[in-house]
Amino acid sequence: MAAPKKSVAPETSPSKGNGSQSPLEFTRDQELSALRDMLLIRRFEEKAGQLYGMGAIGGFCHLYIGQEAIVVGMQMALKTGDQVITGYRDHGHMLATGMDPRGVMAELTGRRGGYSHGKGGSMHMFSKEKNFFGGHGIVAAQVPLGTGLAFANRYRGNDFVSLAYFGDGAANQGQVYESFNMAELWKLPVIYIIENNRYAMGTSVTRSSAQTDFSKRGISFNIPGEQVDGMDVRAVKAAGDKAVAWCRAGKGPYILEMQTYRYRGHSMSDPAKYRTREEVEKVRHDQDPIEQVRNRLLAAKMSEQDLKAIDAEVREIVNAAADFAQHDPEPEPSELWTDVYR
């Protein structure tokens, strides 16, 4: 099996994780499953970007392209009943938890078949069925909320784990540290996943953070943390397994800094003045999470044709979702007044 490509430009690429875990080898089934799930997110996001350009999607739209290995790898470490919560760059998380691409896309287009009947939009979507708790538009608000999900698990005495995802930008919010304190104090089973994509909107980590090693952000609370190569789905899964085991054993919270990169702008209206095209291209070329799996599968004698078939299948799902999202009717006007109270 081919080794994942090494980063050669640490200044402009997500560095390799320095965590102690070595990427576990995946079985072929795991590789295929990861490939398919990551491809679904990528094609979905490409389509969402396209629909945004056509005016079918409004408001803010934050694409997850480049970061797919994180949610897919973490999801492989979970069991049914574990909870997931994240911020506004949430489409990938929703698809990874198994939410229906049609419902997600229809929410992006503001239609009645959307997960929130068109009342949430890109940043505010939920699925009780899939234990996905949003989709939150206020940077870092999901961190105390995810801590509260863990609180509920501990209160009930079950062994479920809550995953609270947030970015390198959110990691500078005060409520993150209020949460860290309570989570460790009360030994809450929550994994704080810091998706360090190197830019808080347009401000690079080095311009916004005094401590750029986010795995160390829990040190003063005695929360263990590690940096993970968030471009390698196997490394993510391995780190996820370790963190999940820690939490399920009742040892309290865990921090995973996922070193990753977002290929697209912060949102669709990003002027892209804060980084070079070359920087983006370099990561895409050297470290793409999907290409890494594809290359391993090819090296393991899987045919290009078989891989193309997977892509075609995924494209079909995404096209159907886009089609549904554009033809599903808008919500009934009466929907304006529902769900304010129950």
Added chain:
Amino acid sequence: MPIQVLMPALSPTMEKGNLSKWLKKEGESIKSGDVIAEIETDKATMEVEATDEGTLGQILIPEGTADVAVNTPIATILADGENASDLAKASAPAKPEKAAESAAPAAEAKSTPAPKDASAPAAPKAAAEPDPEVPAGTEMVTMTIREALRDAMAEEMRRDPDVFIMGEEVAEYQGAYKVTQGLLQEFGARRVIDTPITEHGFAGVGVGAAMAGLKPIVEFMTFNFAMQAMDQIINSAAKTLYMSGGQMGCSIVFRGPNGAAARVAAQHSQDYSAWYSQIPGLKVIAPFSAADYKGLLKAAIRDPNPVIFLENEMLYGHSGEVPKLDDYVIPIGKARVVRSGGHVTIVSWSNGMTYALKAADELAKEGIEAEVIDLRTLRPMDTDTIVASVKKTGRAVTVEEGWQQNGVGAEVAARILEHAFDYLDAPVARVSGKDVPMPYAANLEKLALPSAAEVVEAAKAVCYR
């Protein structure tokens, strides 16, 4: 000359206390810093330290005496060289020495005031009108509002294992205002949870737990501190049901003292009635009577929506009659006519009712019969009860401790205009807190708050008297 030890004030709102125990005997020598007595308020038992040295000459107030007013001489201390024969001098109106200081840890964690003492005067007899929610012949129990709140929480916690309380000092300290007294002992640390001082964080943890299906009661030591948690209350708690298309709600109660206490100045005295009651997705309750505190808090805990439960520190020690019913739950969203009258409608809630009811008594002496409505719930607001009254009286005055601009009184006035304009014989008058940050000085603070006299004046003005 012997030194008088005076009954100390242990909090800004304390007027009386019980002298529960003397720890020194007459004739014993006392050093500065010695604990000489224990004083009990309804909130806590505190130790009294001597600030002077000498011999305990005479105990003036025996232990076990209840309701000793602040600044009453409780003992005399003889200085070196003095003896019992000098005691007579002390009984002359001695220039008051400084009161002994409290040795116990300050009750005012985070500089919040301690509550009014239990012996505070009972709330004015409000219920001229029978309470429609209470069957005739129901036995009534007199209890303080503090106890009514505690009982409401305890009953709901017994009833539903998903209900728990979290907040600063709710457990081991027994509540910064003693509202959660005894809950830790009954329900244990799993369900009565002391939080770090981290309002934004624990409000969010509470909301997250509620999203997972638990029913948290989040106590803010005061709502002034909840401004730190405002984003979680509004963006996370109030909006999630809507944003999730009805999938994910949040059954949670945020409760604690709101509005002015006594002498705690601008940052600890704000009334948030108007702020919260503007937000769709929240229910906002602000009761006045002990019975309403109990019945509405039970309703709030059971409600599947986020509820803001605004209490008033000045009322905690007030007593009132609470129906002795197994399950006394008052529906949210119903105002109550607490006094009938045909000349003018006075609309208020929470501590504003203190002024409204006093004013109604005064007005009656002058032949003006005021109908007094206690809103009890600010959102949803019971427009029907207000409008029905105004259609009868043709005149209305609103009374609130909060600021006038964009206040709840303004909303009440607008609803009256929308629904009863043709019935009005005078413009609606608003009595409110003055448009300034709350001052510290006692006289200025009094001026900043509304008064019964202002309500009387406004009522007379709308009656053209």
